[in-house]
Amino acid sequence: MTSLPEDPLALIREDDRDRAVGRLQDAYAEGHLSHEEMDVRLGQVLTATTHGHLTSALSSLPAEKAATRSTIAAASGRIKRRGVWRVPRFLTVHSAMGRVHLDLSRAVVEHSEVDIELQLGTGRAKITVPRDATVDVEGLATGWKDTRYRPGRRAGTGGPTIRITGTMGFGRLKIRHAWR
Structure with a gap:
């Protein structure tokens, strides 16, 4: 995900949600998340409405790699x-x-x-x-x-x-x- 805005209450856009889902998928594929944890976090991302919700769903993931x-x-x-x-x-x-x-x-x-x-x-x-x-x-x-x-x-x-x-x-x- 690109850098999130300073305001955690800012509403998210669909491309923010798509990037968050992609980041979760990458973390799961690399073995950083269990299947159960992936399901929980994916549910959080899909129901998120603010950047604060996305940040909590993506917490503890390894730092994002440069766009490849x-x-x-x-x-x-x-x-x-x-x-x-x-x-x-x-x-x-x-x-x-x-x-x-x-x-x-x-x-x-x-x-x-x-x-x-x-x-x-x-x-x-x-x-x-x-x-x-x-x-x-x-x-x-x-x-x-x-x-x-x-x-x-x-x-x-x-x-x-x-x-x-x-x-x-x-x-x-x-x-x-x-x-x-």
């Missing part, structure tokens, strides 16, 4: 990430129609492996990876066009492994290595 999973979605239009941004371990990109441009050349990549799942209907996608990255596109299914990727000269020399999976309907994926 993120989703970017758009029904139509452009999805663009460039410049300095933090790349999660797992990134899912959903787009029914439109262009996708992910530029990881100046992004902060903290993981040795990054999984990018593309769920694209129509439109092009372009991914710029770090100069020294290794790219794996074996798990990507394309419907109409092919994938354009040529490993760079310095590809795979100590950089992260970028694994691209998912499905693309009508469009082309172009992957290139950054110049710098």
